[in-house]
Each structure stands twice: as C-alpha cells, then as structure tokens.
Amino acid sequence: MSISVLVGAQWGDEGKGKMIDYLSRDCDLIVRFQGGDNAGHTVINEHGVFKLHLIPSGIFNKGGECLIGTGTVVNPDVLEDEIKQIEDAGVRMSGLKISGKAHILMPYHQKLDELMEVAGGIGTTKRGIGQAYSYKALRKNLRFEDLLNLNSARKKLEAILPVINNQMRAYGAEDYTVDFLYEKCEKWAERFASMIVDPIRYLHSYIDADKNILFEGQLAAMKDIDLGIYPYVTSSNPTAAYAAVSGGFSAKKIDHVIGVAKAFSSAVGAGPFPTEEFEGDIDLIRGKGDKPDDEFGARTGRSRRLGWLDIPVLKYTNLINGFDTLALCKIDKLDNLPEIKVCVAYELDGEVIDYFPNTEELERVKPVYETLPGWMCSTKEIRRLEDLPENAKKYIKTIEELVGTTVGYVGVGPDREELAV
Missing domain, CATH: 1.10.300.10 (Adenylosuccinate Synthetase, subunit A, domain 2)
Structure with missing residues (x-):
C-alpha cells in the first residue's frame, strides 16, 4: 500500500493536473481532497485538452476510481457540465464517486x-x-x-x-x-x-486492501487559509496534512509528499508577489493565450502575474508540507532565455532575513537575486533527467540545494508524456 499526496508548492497553477494524470496510472484511487471549482487543473492526453475544476485529474486512469472528497465544496451544476465534457470525449465515468460529507x-x-x-x-x-x-x-x-x-x-x-x-x-x-x-x-x-458514498468506509476499504492512493490538492500553501498570505487566500487548506484530516485517517499513513512548482513563479488575484516582473524576458514566458500552457488562468482566463523563481516561497512551502519529491514544471518556457534570475532571499527594511515574513512585511520585501546562465536550446523532446542541457541541470541542482529536497520530475511541455524523469 502507498498513500501519496500531491500539492502545489507556490501560488497555484503549477501543473498539478499534468502530474496527477501522469502518476495516477499506478494508482487504485485518486482523491481530490479540498477546494471547489474556483481553480482548474489542465490535463492534456490522448483524449484531448481538459480543464478540470472538481473531478480528480486521475479520471482518465482506466484501472482506478476517483473520489471527490469530504474537504471539497461542490457546485452540482458545474460538476454535471464537467462530467458531460469528459463523457463527450469517450471517457467512462463509472469510477467517479462523491463523498456524502462533501x-x-x-x-x-x-x-x-x-x-x-x-x-x-x-x-x-x-x-x-x-x-x-x-x-x-x-x-x-x-x-x-x-x-x-x-x-x-x-x-x-x-x-x-x-x-x-x-x-x-x-x-x-x-x-x-x-x-x-x-x-x-x-x-x-x-x-x-448513485455516486454518493460514505467516505470513511469507502476510503478505509482501499487502505485495508493495501491499495495505492493518490490525493490531489488544489491551489497551494501560499493560498492556505491559515498559513498563506492572508487575507489573499483561498478558503481551505491545500496542504499535505489536510489530506489525512479530511480523509479521516492517520497522517502517519502518508508515505510520500510530492510538491509541484513551476520553473518560474505565477499568481492570480491580489496580494504580495515579491518577484513579479512586468516586462522584459519574463514576459516572453506568458504566451498569447492560444496554447493550453500559456499563462492564463484555467478557470478565469485572466492573464497571470509572472515573476522569477522564488526560493523563499519554496523553502516555506517545503517547511509546511515536507516534500519528498519536487516536480518542476514548464522548464521548457525558459529554453530561449540567455540568463535566468532566481530569488534566493528577501531584504526587509534594509536587512536580509532568514525567515518567511507575514503578509504586510511581504509587501515590503525586495528580492535578492542570483543570475544563472540559460541553456538556449529546446528541452521538449527530452525524457530523462540526465539528458537535460548542462545549464538546465545546474538550474535544477541550485533549486535542490537551496530548498532542501530532490527534483524527481521535470515538465518539458503540457502533454502528459512531455516529462523528464
């Protein structure tokens, strides 16, 4: 048996849908454990392009079932529309269940x-x-x-x-x-x-049968109602421990926590965003909105705020979640940049700080940057981490050393298979 939890490591929109779709192939049950239809997980596979807001991104896994869990709030009309979208693509929905306590x-x-x-x-x-x-x-x-x-x-x-x-x-x-x-x-x-189940009995039947279970979080710790940039947060807890809280099982049973981050930073909505940039190389990442992985919200269509990778944010979310593995998505978006900036620390009121500040202080911080050389070649066809360009590997190594975890997956495109492992 294995219980894994996948959560966002930044502000949301990191690529969780892609990773759940990929990882779910080895799972018997995928559980969406918090949130509602206020955010979307984009999945691109042989069935088409999908922006899922309530249904777990593992719904395309023919060998398992999916549960919309107790910690969620569900608009049934939105769920009906989403089911139709997937059924119209020829995917059977018999494996979808809804917690009676949702x-x-x-x-x-x-x-x-x-x-x-x-x-x-x-x-x-x-x-x-x-x-x-x-x-x-x-x-x-x-x-x-x-x-x-x-x-x-x-x-x-x-x-x-x-x-x-x-x-x-x-x-x-x-x-x-x-x-x-x-x-x-x-x-x-x-x-x-016919889809409604008693979530405690249902989930524990999988645990008792030594099945592989994957919990899918929405948004990320920076938007957590308690630990994020309050009040610019969501209304639930998109952190790994909440999978156990809402699932009704001991947190000691969680075997593996996977954090998903972009190779840069993005955010939607108001609130502090220390590494935000408005022009120059960072704007080359955005795209025009005609591709599914361009930087526009899956739910709102709003242009995302963009910035350089923020190591203090990743260190903070790692502190909260305890990432065993980090999935670094969209590194291909950096392929044509000659130099890449990385925020390695914050300066607050003239002093470099070694802690993550509160929301009001975060509004005042200045990012401390290091500049790394780019690799200036395409990564889209690469499927093994060891085959990445040397400067891309140095970029990843820098992240691992500064955050204190291991990067086990690198996204090199939006499709399920466009992944280096």
Whole structure:
C-alpha cells in the first residue's frame, strides 16, 4: 500500500493536473481532497485538452476510481457540465464517486460572492467558494448525503434560508425560496445519488486492501487559509496534512509528499508577489493565450502575474508540507532565455532575513537575486533527467540545494508524456 499526496508548492497553477494524470496510472484511487471549482487543473492526453475544476485529474486512469472528497465544496451544476465534457470525449465515468460529507455549493453562495466582490473584495473568482466554506463553519449547509433524504433536506433549507435571505436583503438582492432550491435538490438527487458514498468506509476499504492512493490538492500553501498570505487566500487548506484530516485517517499513513512548482513563479488575484516582473524576458514566458500552457488562468482566463523563481516561497512551502519529491514544471518556457534570475532571499527594511515574513512585511520585501546562465536550446523532446542541457541541470541542482529536497520530475511541455524523469 502507498498513500501519496500531491500539492502545489507556490501560488497555484503549477501543473498539478499534468502530474496527477501522469502518476495516477499506478494508482487504485485518486482523491481530490479540498477546494471547489474556483481553480482548474489542465490535463492534456490522448483524449484531448481538459480543464478540470472538481473531478480528480486521475479520471482518465482506466484501472482506478476517483473520489471527490469530504474537504471539497461542490457546485452540482458545474460538476454535471464537467462530467458531460469528459463523457463527450469517450471517457467512462463509472469510477467517479462523491463523498456524502462533501458540502453542496448552492446558488446563494455564488450570488453572495458576486455581491461581496462588488462591495470590495480580494479578486475572487466569484464562484461562491468562500461563502460555502463560511456557511460550513456556521453549520448551515447541505451535504451530499442530504440528497439521499430529501424530506430532511427540505427541513434544513427551511432553517437555513432566513439567514441567507437576511444577507441578500442587506445587499439589496432578491430572496431565495425553499421551493426553488428544493427543486434543484430533487434534480441533483436523481443525477448523483448513485455516486454518493460514505467516505470513511469507502476510503478505509482501499487502505485495508493495501491499495495505492493518490490525493490531489488544489491551489497551494501560499493560498492556505491559515498559513498563506492572508487575507489573499483561498478558503481551505491545500496542504499535505489536510489530506489525512479530511480523509479521516492517520497522517502517519502518508508515505510520500510530492510538491509541484513551476520553473518560474505565477499568481492570480491580489496580494504580495515579491518577484513579479512586468516586462522584459519574463514576459516572453506568458504566451498569447492560444496554447493550453500559456499563462492564463484555467478557470478565469485572466492573464497571470509572472515573476522569477522564488526560493523563499519554496523553502516555506517545503517547511509546511515536507516534500519528498519536487516536480518542476514548464522548464521548457525558459529554453530561449540567455540568463535566468532566481530569488534566493528577501531584504526587509534594509536587512536580509532568514525567515518567511507575514503578509504586510511581504509587501515590503525586495528580492535578492542570483543570475544563472540559460541553456538556449529546446528541452521538449527530452525524457530523462540526465539528458537535460548542462545549464538546465545546474538550474535544477541550485533549486535542490537551496530548498532542501530532490527534483524527481521535470515538465518539458503540457502533454502528459512531455516529462523528464
């Protein structure tokens, strides 16, 4: 048996979908363990190009099953659209399961997100993720198991709606009715009831049978609600330990933690981003948006903020997660750069610091750079780490030494097979 957890090592958008798609071929179960449809994992394989927001990226693995786990918040309408996209590509979805304890993202969650962003937000995707998690903490949500008892679900809606509608009125929006929401629940129950499982029994049946399990995180530690750049964060915990917390098993059972990083840095939304650059060589990385691996958000389509690789960020996320292996994606985007800058430290108020600062301090830091020589040749056809150009290997070695982990995979293109190992 093996339990592995794959998480982002930067700000999100690192290439987790590609890595899950690749690694899932050796897995019996792939579990998406937190987040909602506010971010996307891009998968490119023989079936086509997919931007997955809820369904685990291992859905294309014919030999295993996929679970949308307890720590997620799920918009059933978005899930239905995503299932159709994959089925239209000829992929069977019989192996997809949904935790009965996963929370349902309701229409009013999304509406509240839109209203709150207009009133002054942090640049959310307006998908209702934060509101769904907020009402989870207030104990005023429905879970997927409620779709198995619609009479009970209706009573819960009757208790929840007065609180929701008070908020709606505060923003000048229209009330929701129980009948409208109950009709949606009836539709969702008909569509998803057969997929809903008791997640504890289901997951432990795989653990007890010594199966290989891979947990898939969304976003990254820099966006963690507790440990990230608060308040410019997501509403869940995209860190390795949360796979065990939400999965309902001992963290001692996790065998391997894989961090995924880009060979440079990118971010979406507001908040500090120390290595951000706006022009010059870094802008050559972006692309024009006509390729699936160009630097535009999989969910929003927004142009990503770009910067040089930030070692203090990687050291911080490694401290939190304990990476056994690092997957370094998109190194091919650096193929044509004569020189590559790497942020090796921060200077705060005139002093080089040896700790990761808080959010307000991070706004003030100045990156301390080292400049490494580029390799000025294509890496796209390379499939073995030892065959990479010497300067690319020096770049990777520098990262390993400064971060304190091993780079075991190097992405040299967007497709599943474009990987050096």
